[in-house]
Amino acid sequence: MDFSTSDLKHLFVRLAARMSTERDALCALDGVIGDGDHGIAMEQGMKAAADQIQSLDGSLQDVFNAAAKGFLNAVGASSGPLYATGFLRAGKAVGPRLAMPKDDLRLVIVAIRDGIQHRGKAEPGQKTMIDAWHPAAEAAAAGATPTSILAAAKDGMEATKPMLATLGRASRLGERVIGHADPGSVSAVMIIEEITLEMAH
Amino acid sequence: MALTQKLINEGNATVDEMLDGILAVHSDTLWRPSHAPRAVIAKHGPRSGKVALIIGGGSGHEPTFIGFVGKGLADGVAVGNVFASPPPQPAVDAALAANGGAGVLFMYGNYAGDVMNFDMAMDMLEMEGVEARTVLTTDDIASSPDISKRRGVAGNVFIFKAAGAAADLMMPIDEVERIARHANARTYTMGVALSSCSLPQTRQPSFDLPAGEMEIGMGIHGEPGVRRGPLRTANEVTDEILDTILKEMNAPKGARVAVLVNSLGATPLMELYILYKRVAERLAEAGLEIHSSLVGPYCTSLDMAGASITIMHLDDELIPLIDHPCDCAMFRQG
Numbered sequence: 001m002d003f004s005t006s007d008l009k010h011l012f013v014r015l016a017a018r019m020s021t022e023r024d025a026l027c028a029l030d031g032v033i034g035d036g037d038h039g040i041a042m043e044q045g046m047k048a049a050a051d052q053i054q055s056l057d058g059s060l061q062d063v064f065n066a067a068a069k070g071f072l073n074a075v076g077a078s079s080g081p082l083y084a085t086g087f088l089r090a091g092k093a094v095g096p097r098l099a100m101p102k103d104d105l106r107l108v109i110v111a112i113r114d115g116i117q118h119r120g121k122a123e124p125g126q127k128t129m130i131d132a133w134h135p136a137a138e139a140a141a142a143g144a145t146p147t148s149i150l151a152a153a154k155d156g157m158e159a160t161k162p163m164l165a166t167l168g169r170a171s172r173l174g175e176r177v178i179g180h181a182d183p184g185s186v187s188a189v190m191i192i193e194e195i196t197l198e199m200a201h
Numbered sequence: 202m203a204l205t206q207k208l209i210n211e212g213n214a215t216v217d218e219m220l221d222g223i224l225a226v227h228s229d230t231l232w233r234p235s236h237a238p239r240a241v242i243a244k245h246g247p248r249s250g251k252v253a254l255i256i257g258g259g260s261g262h263e264p265t266f267i268g269f270v271g272k273g274l275a276d277g278v279a280v281g282n283v284f285a286s287p288p289p290q291p292a293v294d295a296a297l298a299a300n301g302g303a304g305v306l307f308m309y310g311n312y313a314g315d316v317m318n319f320d321m322a323m324d325m326l327e328m329e330g331v332e333a334r335t336v337l338t339t340d341d342i343a344s345s346p347d348i349s350k351r352r353g354v355a356g357n358v359f360i361f362k363a364a365g366a367a368a369d370l371m372m373p374i375d376e377v378e379r380i381a382r383h384a385n386a387r388t389y390t391m392g393v394a395l396s397s398c399s400l401p402q403t404r405q406p407s408f409d410l411p412a413g414e415m416e417i418g419m420g421i422h423g424e425p426g427v428r429r430g431p432l433r434t435a436n437e438v439t440d441e442i443l444d445t446i447l448k449e450m451n452a453p454k455g456a457r458v459a460v461l462v463n464s465l466g467a468t469p470l471m472e473l474y475i476l477y478k479r480v481a482e483r484l485a486e487a488g489l490e491i492h493s494s495l496v497g498p499y500c501t502s503l504d505m506a507g508a509s510i511t512i513m514h515l516d517d518e519l520i521p522l523i524d525h526p527c528d529c530a531m532f533r534q535g
Contacts, residue, residue: 027403035422036400036407037284044213044282077259077285078314081321119317168313172344172352172420174427 004099008063009053014194016046022190030183033170038183041077048074059098064091082116089115105199106140113137127165129184132156136192146196153192157185204404212402216260216282223267227530230271237294239280239287245272252368252377253299256361257292258309259284262421265357265500268531274365283400284422286314292322296333304332304374308361308381310353311337336381340390342449343418343427354421355463355500356388356511366525384519389446392509393438394419398502421502439479442510447487452514454488459523461511466501468508476508493523
């Protein structure tokens with residue numbers, strides 16, 4: 001079963017809708033340990049990414065590249081460079097194809113993790129979005145089922161709750177962040193969920 | 202929950218509408234490239250042979266950052282969304298518009314998002330053949346014991362001012378960069394928040410601060426502080442802040458300082474002057490001489506109540522730079 005550029009465009013539309021629905025919840029979560037704007041950045045970024053690609057005529061890689069540019073220019077912030085780099089890597093991983101087997105979406109998950117890590121220099125265990133992306137990417141690379149990939153991401157997000165933050169804004173709050181999930185890992189689980197739903201579809 | 206009351210039109214339009222207003226008022230000193238709506242440039246600052254000082258960061262801190270663009274201070278600013286770093290493109294646009302062929306210096310507060318975006322901007326400028334360097338501000342002494350991890354907050358105005366004056370005096374980029382680092386290393390800020398702020402998009406308090414309590418050492422984005430405690434008097438708050446700053450500054454008797462007592466947005470001048478009275482007493486007791494002072498909203502956090510105190514430890518090199526004239530939309534001197 002193939003995954004086409006039109007499927008990829010639909011995926012970004014669903015990601016934009018998901019972030020719009022979750023915006024205030026993500027902001028509230030970020031207010032506890034950050035500056036309260038994570039939901040806004042994710043909503044604006046995914047909307048800009050989706051808008052940028054709808055009328056685009058090109059390959060899967062072209063769509064990812066345009067989505068990266070749209071996301072970055074709309075938000076800046078931390079999530080802008082991180083997801084923009086992730087999407088650029090995803091585009092490179094899938095290449096200039098018009099369609100690919102659905103199973104190749106696991107390459108996308110691995111590449112997004114690689115891009116985020118390249119840009120943000122985070123390691124697992126620092127209470128960041130990498131704590132969700134990394135286990136999901138490891139599961140995807142090992143050939144796990146879509147359900148198991150998502151479960152790995154969720155476990156990773158849950159594991160951020162008892163962590164101290166050592167990177168990013170929350171790192172200045174010391175022990176006060178303990179008990180709260182990292183908002184970036186929560187939105188990462190939502191994105192991974194949408195991708196794995198597509199894989200299983 | 203009821204929405205906080207703001208005089209806005211549409212939550213997502215606040216930054217662009219604010220910029221339209223600022224440009225309408227200050228069209229004599231500021232301009233925007235037509236292709237770059239989030240890059241604002243000084244009309245009279247940039248010139249051939251001068252280092253271009255580009256500052257930037259999220260919106261919601263006005264007059265920081267845009268208010269400090271003008272002759273004698275910053276040449277341009279990259280404007281982000283509320284509390285969010287600008288993307289690389291406006292920083293590149295501002296740098297190219299202000300470039301005088303002597304190099305570009307980016308200065309902004311030390312936040313992970315800003316660092317990633319401005320670093321990408323530096324890479325993009327390198328591809329255009331323009332040399333860009335970066336000096337991060339790290340004046341918030343409550344934010345970390347490790348100086349390299351500290352945030353940049355209200356002390357920005359002194360640090361940018363010293364670097365902007367050096368650039369205006371046509372110093373080469375090595376000197377401007379050295380002075381910027383020197384100014385940052387001698388600037389110390391700490392603040393308290395008495396209420397949360399609320400973002401225009403959500404119009405909900407960014408964090409919950411019960412009546413009778415204050416956040417000590419909070420950031421300028423509504424990040425919770427490092428500690429929460431009962432609200433205390435102006436003198437007690439000033440004493441705690443000054444104790445912390447003076448200990449770290451460790452200046453000899455007779456040293457000269459610049460003082461900033463800053464409102465985070467909602468705290469009125471009356472309270473700032475009450476704080477200032479105590480600051481002056483404490484500095485006199487410590488044998489330090491106040492060379493110059495700023496009192497008012499210089500680095501805000503939207504509608505947050507609270508204040509910060511900044512002390513810059515001056516020396517013979519910094520004094521003429523702090524005294525150097527500047528003509529910015531929201532800050533004039535000389």
